[in-house]
Amino acid sequence: MKVRFWGVRGSVPSLERNMWRYGGNTSCVEVIAPSGTRFVLDCGTGLRLLGNHLAAASNGGAEAHVLVTHYHWDHIQGIPYFQPLFSPLSCLWFYGFHSPALGTDTVRKVLEAQVTQPYFPVHLNSLPSRREFRDVDGGANFSIADTRIRTCWLNHPQGCLGFRLESPAGSVVYATDYEPGEVALDRALREFAAGADLLIADAQYSPEEFAKRRGWGHSTWSDAARLACDSRARNLVLFHHDPNSTDSIVDRYLRSACKEFPETWAAAEGMQFHIRPGCVHAHTGQRALAGSATLKPESE
Numbered sequence: 001m002k003v004r005f006w007g008v009r010g011s012v013p014s015l016e017r018n019m020w021r022y023g024g025n026t027s028c029v030e031v032i033a034p035s036g037t038r039f040v041l042d043c044g045t046g047l048r049l050l051g052n053h054l055a056a057a058s059n060g061g062a063e064a065h066v067l068v069t070h071y072h073w074d075h076i077q078g079i080p081y082f083q084p085l086f087s088p089l090s091c092l093w094f095y096g097f098h099s100p101a102l103g104t105d106t107v108r109k110v111l112e113a114q115v116t117q118p119y120f121p122v123h124l125n126s127l128p129s130r131r132e133f134r135d136v137d138g139g140a141n142f143s144i145a146d147t148r149i150r151t152c153w154l155n156h157p158q159g160c161l162g163f164r165l166e167s168p169a170g171s172v173v174y175a176t177d178y179e180p181g182e183v184a185l186d187r188a189l190r191e192f193a194a195g196a197d198l199l200i201a202d203a204q205y206s207p208e209e210f211a212k213r214r215g216w217g218h219s220t221w222s223d224a225a226r227l228a229c230d231s232r233a234r235n236l237v238l239f240h241h242d243p244n245s246t247d248s249i250v251d252r253y254l255r256s257a258c259k260e261f262p263e264t265w266a267a268a269e270g271m272q273f274h275i276r277p278g279c280v281h282a283h284t285g286q287r288a289l290a291g292s293a294t295l296k297p298e299s300e
């Protein structure tokens with residue numbers, strides 16, 4: 001099972017030079033199962049880079065199962081710029097929640113309303129790729145090829161889904177955009193993340209910053225470390241960096257989190273993990289290594 005980070009930032013892309021090492025594109029993570037099935041977790045601006053990569057490797061076409069946690073901008077903004085959408089060779093399956101109670105239409109209608117005028121010059125339905133849409137609720141449990149996918153509601157304004165991908169090689173839990181404090185949801189998330197080989201968790205704030213951002217739907221590096229400890233995850237990746245967090249601030253969060261949960265990483269664009277039964281190898285890339293003493297050596 002291979003995991004690659006294409007966008008790691010929360011809220012809005014950041015372009016400042018002092019954020020280049022971790023990267024400024026918003027949420028997008030690629031997971032390739034042992035069967036070769038490709039999953040995409042969220043469609044922030046990192047999706048554009050993934051699309052360019054896929055298009056270059058396959059005459060423009062691609063197959064992917066795209067799991068959308070929720071519809072805030074930083075999780076869908078890359079969709080109109082995803083090259084495989086523009087290829088008749090592509091087949092893309094989109095999964096997302098439909099909740100009238102939370103003010104959300106079907107995943108199909110939400111994305112069709114995004115890729116259309118006046119937000120974008122071309123309507124999604126006029127693009128030549130083949131597309132399928134499936135609404136998924138919290139608690140969904142289904143399989144695609146060799147991978148079982150489960151979902152879990154997370155505490156976030158307008159709702160958000162966590163995804164767990166379980167393959168013969170291991171498990172990945174993606175739990176971003178989540179604020180702790182709702183007892184039932186906190187407990188459910190700990191059970192959902194239990195024993196994950198790789199837990200990718202919201203770590204947008206420091207505890208001090210969080211005190212000013214209560215109700216905004218995010219976690220601190222300390223919450224993420226506690227979640228990893230409580231759920232007995234094997235590795236934690238701090239994710240959804242604040243758009244105002246410089247590289248040195250993320251370094252600091254990483255060092256602090258490592259004291260509470262030693263197997264912690266901070267997500268950086270280009271970072272990769274290779275999960276095999278019983279072991280997880282990290283390829284952190286130069287951007288994440290420079291200036292971050294607590295990062296372990298890469299095994300490339």
Ligand SMILES: [Zn+2]
Pocket residue numbers: 010011072074075177240
């Ligand atoms: Zn977000």
Ligand SMILES: [Zn+2]
Pocket residue numbers: 070072156177217
């Ligand atoms: Zn959000």
